[in-house]
Amino acid sequence: MKRTQPDPTCKDMVGPAPRQRWAKADTLVVAEWLAAHDWQPLDTATCTRLGQQLGRTVKAVHAKGQALRTLHPNYDRPPMNTSPLDAEVVDQVLHRR
Secondary structure, eight states: OOOOOOOTTOTTOOSOOTTOOOOHHHHHHHHHHHHHTTTOOOOHHHHHHHHHHHTOOHHHHHHHHHHHHTTSTTOOSOOOOOOHHHHHHHHHHHHHO
């Protein structure tokens, strides 16, 4: 069976453009969730819910959650590549609590 590509002009398509940058507000939503749950990894259901809320894919939310977790002071493995915005948001969330 041949797979067809979705029509790019379709108005029903929902979601961000590929490789869309994360805004501070969106990053903050993920960081706040992590902080509220003791910086535990995001599960699939949470990634799905946050993805729908933020207009992101499950994979993108999961990757952002993993990256933010590596910036926590108690994370004992090497950190992932993160942006200065990620570090700023994690610091902001940690100082609130």
